Amino acid sequence: MIQPPAPVGRPELRTVYGAGPAKVKVDQLSFYYGKFQALHDVTFEIPEKRITAIIGPSGCGKSTLLRVLNRMYDLVPSARATGAVVIDGEDVVSTRKLLDLRQKVGMVFQRATPFPMSIRDNIAFAPRLLGWKPARIKEAVTESLERAALLDEVKDRLDEPATSLSGGQQQRLAIARCIAVSPQVILMDEPCSALDPVATLKIEDLMSTLTRDFTIVIVTHNMQQAARVSDFTAFMLMHPEHRYGELIEFAPTADLFNQPQDQRTEAYITGRFG
Amino acid sequence: MNRTSRRSYTSFAWLGVMYLLTAFALIPLGLVLWFTVAKGLPPALHIEFYTNVFRPVGVPGAGIKQAIVGTLMLVGMASVMAIPAGILGGIYLAEYGLARWAGWVRLASDVLVGTPSIAVGLFVYAILVAPLHHFSGVSGSVALAVLMLPIVVRTTEGSVALIPNGLRESGLALGLPRWRVSLQLILPAAAPGVITGALLSVARASGETAPLLFTAFGNQLLSLDPTHAIQALPLTVYQYALTPYKSLQDQAWGAALVLVVMVLGINLVSRWVLRRQIALAGQL
Ligand SMILES: Nc1ncnc2c1ncn2[C@@H]1O[C@H](COP(=O)(O)OP(=O)(O)O)[C@@H](O)[C@H]1O
Numbered sequence: 096m097i098q099p100p101a102p103v104g105r106p107e108l109r110t111v112y113g114a115g116p117a118k119v120k121v122d123q124l125s126f127y128y129g130k131f132q133a134l135h136d137v138t139f140e141i142p143e144k145r146i147t148a149i150i151g152p153s154g155c156g157k158s159t160l161l162r163v164l165n166r167m168y169d170l171v172p173s174a175r176a177t178g179a180v181v182i183d184g185e186d187v188v189s190t191r192k193l194l195d196l197r198q199k200v201g202m203v204f205q206r207a208t209p210f211p212m213s214i215r216d217n218i219a220f221a222p223r224l225l226g227w228k229p230a231r232i233k234e235a236v237t238e239s240l241e242r243a244a245l246l247d248e249v250k251d252r253l254d255e256p257a258t259s260l261s262g263g264q265q266q267r268l269a270i271a272r273c274i275a276v277s278p279q280v281i282l283m284d285e286p287c288s289a290l291d292p293v294a295t296l297k298i299e300d301l302m303s304t305l306t307r308d309f310t311i312v313i314v315t316h317n318m319q320q321a322a323r324v325s326d327f328t329a330f331m332l333m334h335p336e337h338r339y340g341e342l343i344e345f346a347p348t349a350d351l352f353n354q355p356q357d358q359r360t361e362a363y364i365t366g367r368f369g
Numbered sequence: 370m371n372r373t374s375r376r377s378y379t380s381f382a383w384l385g386v387m388y389l390l391t392a393f394a395l396i397p398l399g400l401v402l403w404f405t406v407a408k409g410l411p412p413a414l415h416i417e418f419y420t421n422v423f424r425p426v427g428v429p430g431a432g433i434k435q436a437i438v439g440t441l442m443l444v445g446m447a448s449v450m451a452i453p454a455g456i457l458g459g460i461y462l463a464e465y466g467l468a469r470w471a472g473w474v475r476l477a478s479d480v481l482v483g484t485p486s487i488a489v490g491l492f493v494y495a496i497l498v499a500p501l502h503h504f505s506g507v508s509g510s511v512a513l514a515v516l517m518l519p520i521v522v523r524t525t526e527g528s529v530a531l532i533p534n535g536l537r538e539s540g541l542a543l544g545l546p547r548w549r550v551s552l553q554l555i556l557p558a559a560a561p562g563v564i565t566g567a568l569l570s571v572a573r574a575s576g577e578t579a580p581l582l583f584t585a586f587g588n589q590l591l592s593l594d595p596t597h598a599i600q601a602l603p604l605t606v607y608q609y610a611l612t613p614y615k616s617l618q619d620q621a622w623g624a625a626l627v628l629v630v631m632v633l634g635i636n637l638v639s640r641w642v643l644r645r646q647i648a649l650a651g652q653l
């Protein structure tokens with residue numbers, strides 16, 4: 096294997112080997128909640144159909160970074176981003192096709208938030224509003240439940256309320272709901288932090304099968320999880336003086352955990368702070 | 370006495386006080402219901418009471434059909450005007466309410482909730498009755514709608530604001546437009562509170578007398594024409610109770626009972642119709 100060149104100055108900018116084509120290019124992204132700067136000059140490329148984990152201590156801006164990728168931050172009135180996030184040649188930060196963007200870049204949240212309707216309707220909800228034909232919707236329901244590894248458990252009770260499912264099943268339902276509208280990128284913000292180990296394992300297994308079709312970006316505060324599931328890892332940290340989040344290092348997961356280039360990364364993964 | 374037993378004694382005493390005060394608060398409610406049923410039931414047990422209209426004192430078989438129909442028309446029209454508008458307004462305030470003038474809308478509806486209903490009646494008289502030179506069901510229902518609107522707005526806003534933000538974000542993350550998420554995801558989730566608010570406003574409007582005095586005015590005959598004067602149950606209660614005739618006073622009690630049962634009926638039926646949505650939302 097070719098050894099990457101030693102980093103000069105900004106280690107996050109080193110070329111990442113074995114990454115394949117980039118699906119999302121984050122370029123000099125800074126982000127502000129009003130006057131408070133939450134992200135500073137983040138640059139990296141998220142490889143297509145791989146799992147990229149974002150790790151770092153609480154409050155360093157992981158969720159903020161994720162929420163830029165599908166413009167979820169639009170809900171916060173004073174929020175503002177500078178720089179660029181390019182997906183398939185289109186800049187996310189400045190795009191006017193917000194709904195298309197969010198269909199292309201789906202999101203799964205920490206809390207599963209089942210909709211107050213049946214299991215079937217949870218998945219059919221968005222396709223219906225998007226005006227799909229009934230036959231296509233029916234197919235999408237079965238197919239997305241199948242791909243989210245949930246179909247066998249729920250196929251006899253599709254008309255029961257989604258709230259009757261267990262926590263882990265609800266989270267897989269959220270994933271099914273998300274893939275029903277055929278996204279290309281799936282963002283996950285600490286999807287397992289409310290789940291027990293068995294349910295967590297199921298989601299992790301599911302994630303690796305999903306990489307056949309989707310580019311996955313997962314925020315996790317659990318380093319073991321990042322090491323287990325991801326192909327690439329981005330490590331973020333809050334700047335001690337300016338309080339904004341920075342990308343410290345981005346590398347193939349094995350490299351980041353075994354031979355971190357930055358001593359702050361090393362300190363974090365060996366548990367010395369954070 | 371040691372500390373533990375003193376504490377449990379104090380707690381016991383307070384519990385007793387609370388029970389007593391609760392019972393005290395229930396006394397008027399119980400008395401009102403008891404009187405209404407006891408005095409209203411005898412006239413309300415005759416079928417003519419519902420199928421006939423006013424008959425002069427002494428003529429048997431008098432009924433209050435015109436008032437029942439009138440109240441249903443007045444409250445129905447007022448609901449059509451106030452409930453959809455109020456729900457939309459409430460959603461707007463809860464979902465987009467950071468805009469500066471949303472604060473003014475809130476203030477306006479709070480003031481409106483506290484406005485004496487007779488003032489609302491007077492206002493509608495000035496804008497709808499006086500210029501057109503006659504009383505009408507429409508003007509009565511407009512007055513009732515004005516009273517209902519702020520109740521619906523504020524209760525809707527309150528129950529939408531309780532919906533966890535995660536539900537909104539999950540909807541938006543699927544690429545759905547914001548207004549569809551508000552109306553088709555958030556609103557059904559807030560259904561129990563919204564329905565309760567709407568029913569509260571219906572109950573309030575059904576029982577209002579003052580705003581109808583110089584709008585709907587009253588009519589001893591059955592009228593289905595909303596552009597003419599129209600009777601209402603509370604007007605019947607008010608007018609008949611003030612007469613010196615026992616038979617009319619009895620009919621006033623009967624009308625009051627019908628009003629209470631009607632409001633209760635509307636409440637139960639709408640909860641039953643919307644039971645599935647209420648049950649689903651209740652599990653969130
Ligand atoms: N809606 C918001 N308004 C203002 N500040 C926010 C908002 N959301 C997050 N922040 C701030 O931005 C910083 C990064 O937050 P976040 O992205 O949630 O971190 P993480 O997900 O890594 O824990 C924190 O200091 C947080 O207080």
Ligand SMILES: [Mg+2]
Pocket residue numbers: 157158159
């Ligand atoms: Mg977070």
